[in-house]
Amino acid sequence: MxxxxxLKNIFQQVVFLFFTLLLSANSFAHHVLGRPAYSLNEDSNxxxxxxxxxxxxxxxxxxxxxxxxxxxxxxGRINIYASRIDSGDTxxxxxxxxVRDGGWFADKTEEQLGTQDVYDGVYRQGxxxxxxxxxxxxAKFEADGEPYSIDFPLQxxxxxxxxxxxxxxxxxxxxxxxxxxxxxxxLMREKILDSRSPS
Amino acid sequence: xIMTHPGLPEPWGYLVWAFMLLLGLWSLTAKVPQQLQRRTxxxxxxxxxRPLLRFMLHSPWPLRLLKLVVVGLFLLVIVAGLYGTPIxxxxxxxxxxxxxxxxxxxxxxxxxxxxxxxxxxxxxLASWMVRPRLWFGKINNSLDLKVPRYxxxxxxxxxxxxxxxxxxxxxxxxxxxxxxxxxSLLMIVLATLAMALFRNKAFCRYICPVGRTVGFYSQLAPxxxxxxxxxxxxxxxxxxxxNGSDSVDPCPTQLVMGTLSQNTYCTSCGNCVRSCPQExxxxxxxxxxYEAVADARPHWDEAWFMLGLLALTAFHGLTxxxxxxxxxxALAQQIGDSGQLLTSFSIGLIISLLLPVLLYALTIFVLxxxxxxxxxxxxxxTGMVFITLPLAxxxxxxxxxxxxxREGVGLAAMFLxxxxxGLEPLSMxxxxxxxxDMLISQDLLFTIQGLLMMFGFWIAIKVLRHRGQRLLPSxxxxLLPVLLFIILVNAFHLWLLMxxxxxxx
Numbered sequence: 001m002x003x004x005x006x007l008k009n010i011f012q013q014v015v016f017l018f019f020t021l022l023l024s025a026n027s028f029a030h031h032v033l034g035r036p037a038y039s040l041n042e043d044s045n046x047x048x049x050x051x052x053x054x055x056x057x058x059x060x061x062x063x064x065x066x067x068x069x070x071x072x073x074x075x076g077r078i079n080i081y082a083s084r085i086d087s088g089d090t091x092x093x094x095x096x097x098x099v100r101d102g103g104w105f106a107d108k109t110e111e112q113l114g115t116q117d118v119y120d121g122v123y124r125q126g127x128x129x130x131x132x133x134x135x136x137x138x139a140k141f142e143a144d145g146e147p148y149s150i151d152f153p154l155q156x157x158x159x160x161x162x163x164x165x166x167x168x169x170x171x172x173x174x175x176x177x178x179x180x181x182x183x184x185x186x187l188m189r190e191k192i193l194d195s196r197s198p199s
Numbered sequence: 200x201i202m203t204h205p206g207l208p209e210p211w212g213y214l215v216w217a218f219m220l221l222l223g224l225w226s227l228t229a230k231v232p233q234q235l236q237r238r239t240x241x242x243x244x245x246x247x248x249r250p251l252l253r254f255m256l257h258s259p260w261p262l263r264l265l266k267l268v269v270v271g272l273f274l275l276v277i278v279a280g281l282y283g284t285p286i287x288x289x290x291x292x293x294x295x296x297x298x299x300x301x302x303x304x305x306x307x308x309x310x311x312x313x314x315x316x317x318x319x320x321x322x323x324l325a326s327w328m329v330r331p332r333l334w335f336g337k338i339n340n341s342l343d344l345k346v347p348r349y350x351x352x353x354x355x356x357x358x359x360x361x362x363x364x365x366x367x368x369x370x371x372x373x374x375x376x377x378x379x380x381x382x383s384l385l386m387i388v389l390a391t392l393a394m395a396l397f398r399n400k401a402f403c404r405y406i407c408p409v410g411r412t413v414g415f416y417s418q419l420a421p422x423x424x425x426x427x428x429x430x431x432x433x434x435x436x437x438x439x440x441x442n443g444s445d446s447v448d449p450c451p452t453q454l455v456m457g458t459l460s461q462n463t464y465c466t467s468c469g470n471c472v473r474s475c476p477q478e479x480x481x482x483x484x485x486x487x488x489y490e491a492v493a494d495a496r497p498h499w500d501e502a503w504f505m506l507g508l509l510a511l512t513a514f515h516g517l518t519x520x521x522x523x524x525x526x527x528x529a530l531a532q533q534i535g536d537s538g539q540l541l542t543s544f545s546i547g548l549i550i551s552l553l554l555p556v557l558l559y560a561l562t563i564f565v566l567x568x569x570x571x572x573x574x575x576x577x578x579x580x581t582g583m584v585f586i587t588l589p590l591a592x593x594x595x596x597x598x599x600x601x602x603x604x605r606e607g608v609g610l611a612a613m614f615l616x617x618x619x620x621g622l623e624p625l626s627m628x629x630x631x632x633x634x635x636d637m638l639i640s641q642d643l644l645f646t647i648q649g650l651l652m653m654f655g656f657w658i659a660i661k662v663l664r665h666r667g668q669r670l671l672p673s674x675x676x677x678l679l680p681v682l683l684f685i686i687l688v689n690a691f692h693l694w695l696l697m698x699x700x701x702x703x704x
Contacts (some may be wrong), residue, residue: 037374038285038286038624039624048623048624054537054538054539054540055528055531055532055536055537055538055540056537056538057532057535057537058532068624069285085528085532150537150538151538155285159377161281161282164281164380164381164384165277165281165384167384168384168385168387168388171388172328172387172388172391175391175392175395176328176329176340176391176395179329179340179341179342179395179396180340182342183339183340183342
């Protein structure tokens with residue numbers, strides 16, 4: 001009996017852990033992208049590039065940005081390499097590139113950058129952004145009768161670093177103010193109770 | 200191109216295997232001594248260490264100064280992460296946090312126990328904001344609420360540790376200076392929130408995944424803070440170590456020195472040393488296995504944390520193997536996962552957590568059956584779990600040493616340009632140079648790794664023999680299931696160490 005109760009207890013803990021992890025995974029899984037890597041091509045004079053490798057359905061997709069840190073008004077290029085995981089065959093159908101603002105509260109309307117055919121195994125899409133910001137590039141294509149859509153981040157100019165500091169400091173200050181107010185109310189209540197109680 | 204570190208050479212593998220088999224056989228046949236011989240060395244008794252300890256512990260200033268340095272570095276990490284280059288290998292935020300601190304922290308426990316907690320910048324910053332001690336006195340911005348009963352366990356810390364692993368290895372915080380800085384800010388907010396709401400240091404004791412990891416591993420540290428004379432503590436009625444004094448804060452994790460038997464919740468802050476009017480508290484040296492073998496008391500939540508440590512430590516190693524990505528790719532194709540393959544990663548993480556737990560539960564079940572169910576499953580589960588601690592710690596040390604020794608090169612130069620301003624990504628030539636330019640020779644590294652694997656196994660066997668003797672006095676060969684579990688886990692860790700490991704950045 002005791003063993004069964006403990007086994008049940010373990011099972012409950014495991015189920016709890018499982019669902020905690022599953023929920024946390026699902027909440028991020030849709031738009032989280034491959035990890036960026038920065039590299040220097042030593043065989044040419046091109047500036048460093050940013051590269052993201054990812055996978056979707058039956059395809060490995062590599063996405064490169066030239067230059068690695070594009071600035072507003074500066075010409076840049078996106079290169080995409082897509083090949084089948086099983087055979088390594090290069091994707092042949094055209095890819096359409098769309099862009100939208102990647103900010104949390106930004107307008108999510110998409111604009112089309114262009115549609116590109118494969119040339120020498122690479123899809124090349126040029127861009128010039130006038131304003132700095134965090135953008136999301138969407139690459140759409142069809143393969144084996146299925147629609148494919150992949151999102152990639154593109155940072156133009158430097159990211160705004162004051163926002164996280166502002167949020168962290170703001171929340172700490174707010175917390176301390178609230179605690180202070182509660183403490184003062186507590187003290188007042190205690191004083192009132194003390195004055196009412198018979199000495 | 201993926202660059203890998205070479206694994207432990209085969210001869211070392213055979214040597215560790217031979218050691219495990221011999222020691223395993225010996226443990227089944229040799230008689231367990233009835234009493235453990237307790238030998239400790241009080242560091243206050245040595246002419247060399249006495250003045251140093253007095254200087255470090257009897258005045259708050261040395262510790263304050265150290266805290267100031269660590270907080271300065273921590274703030275530099277945040278600034279570098281937010282404003283510096285996004286190239287992980289060129290930014291101090293990622294290199295200092297993941298290659299040096301995260302890897303070096305585990306190594307520091309081996310020598311200094313929970314010393315890191317004494318200078319932890321999360322707690323220091325939270326204390327400066329919530330309970331600052333100024334020249335005119337002490338300000339208290341905390342509500343000093345009692346920690347709710349459901350939070351008074353290490354479950355929150357275990358969940359945080361799993362979350363941190365998910366962020367570190369799944370989301371890839373280690374390769375993003377910006378995300379590293381955000382995580383640092385988040386930890387300050389959490390530490391401040393806990394301190395502003397609850398009395399003492401609830402964050403350190405129940406929530407902090409780093410603090411609890413340090414705490415549990417400190418059971419195997421060769422140092423401890425303990426009373427010099429237990430009779431003085433027994434006669435003490437004021438308990439300054441617990442309550443604090445006018446000038447010294449109380450114990451942050453509410454420990455009473457007179458009854459302290461394990462390092463798990465000690466943060467090495469030294470408040471007890473400064474507040475004790477009898478000067479009866481001191482650091483002392485001890486054999487690294489006492490606590491896990493005898494002193495540490497079994498608890499249900501702590502047993503799960505230790506199992507979590509074992510599982511997550513192996514998981515760290517597993518994700519750095521070249522075949523891990525192939526597994527993830529295959530799984531993602533099966534379930535239709537795309538992008539960063541986070542769902543596949545999460546499934547891998549869950550399986551890696553479940554497997555050792557289920558294996559351990561099965562081991563305890565078989566042990567109980569073999570011994571005629573005299574002792575309850577829960578008692579055996581929590582009592583025997585200490586075998587996992589040396590196994591996890593030894594592998595963690597061996598794995599992290601690889602990172603520290605091979606990836607910790609060039610840190611001094613990074614301080615000249617911590618933000619990596621104007622620097623290009625690491626070239627292949629530079630990566631190769633770093634690969635060969637190690638802090639110690641490769642042979643010495645392999646020797647230390649091999650010895651660590653033997654050390655972990657040896658301590659686990661000691662724990663098995665002594666705890667087994669106490670829980671099941673007439674068990675003898677019937678402890679075999681647990682011995683097999685120890686051999687299996689250590690062999691798996693050894694195999695992981697023998698594989699080539701992918702460089703972090």
